[in-house]
Amino acid sequence: MPFSYSRLAGLALATVALSGCATLTTGSDQSVTVLTDPAGAECRMEREGMTVAIVNPTPGTVQVDKSKNSIVVKCAADGFQDTFATLSSEFQGMTVGNVLFGGIIGVAIDAGSGAMNEYPSQITLLLVPDSFPNDEKRDTFFQSAIDRAEARTEAAVAEIRSKCVDDDGCKREVTLVETSGASEVSQLKSQWATAKVDS
Structure with a gap:
């Protein structure tokens, strides 16, 4: 079969589709800023029992992988009760890049992996x-x-x-x-x- 640019383009598109496309449009990680009132606490961010980031001391900004699962933020400081809050993951919906480059397959993979989800960019915890x-x-x-x-x-x-x-x-x-x-x-x-x- 003779070489065809259209076949090559089709193969390239299929490869992108299979890999998922959220990284092209929104990225697979994001920054989250953790603040406490008052400042100076150590905060541990956990997802499904695993530590994904630590802020010490607050305030601080960290990079976390996007996921469909929530992150629990646990903060501790001398003279204060331990406190916690939950960062819920929110589905961001379909992006132009997903449609152009990933097609339905790319969208399905991104949605299943949580790459199309996003956490709030900032959280503030009151220390008691x-x-x-x-x-x-x-x-x-x-x-x-x-x-x-x-x-x-x-x-x-x-x-x-x-x-x-x-x-x-x-x-x-x-x-x-x-x-x-x-x-x-x-x-x-x-x-x-x-x-x-x-x-």
């Missing part, structure tokens, strides 16, 4: 003191933290809805934000219940 001088200080600290967490969730949901163009996609994003916010409030309430008072 080991103890408080009195009940009033403790209660004020936690109630203020809960109020801020709920306000952030409401603001994020409002922003999503204001930019909504796809009802199903918006519902998923709203659910993700609300679940994350509820988890943060639940953790704060748990820490409130176990916080020590010096007196």
Whole structure:
């Protein structure tokens, strides 16, 4: 069979399709900035029981591989309770590059591997003191933290809805934000219940 440029192009396209294409369009890793209030903590990022990155001390930015699995961020600092938060992975949808270079096969591989997913680019964790001088200080600290967490969730949901163009996609994003916010409030309430008072 005579040499054909169209056959060569077809083979090249098939090769790209089989390898997946998210690396061409969005990259297979991303940066995540971890902050704590106050700064100076050591934070370990774990996914499926394996450490993927360490920030020591905060604030700091690290590179993590994209995945469809969540990352748990665990932070510790002297004088504060250990605290944690979850970075949920969000599906980014089909990109132009996936269609042009990877076709349906490339998209399927990227979606299955998590390469088309992305984590939030920044996360802030509130560090809770080991103890408080009195009940009033403790209660004020936690109630203020809960109020801020709920306000952030409401603001994020409002922003999503204001930019909504796809009802199903918006519902998923709203659910993700609300679940994350509820988890943060639940953790704060748990820490409130176990916080020590010096007196």
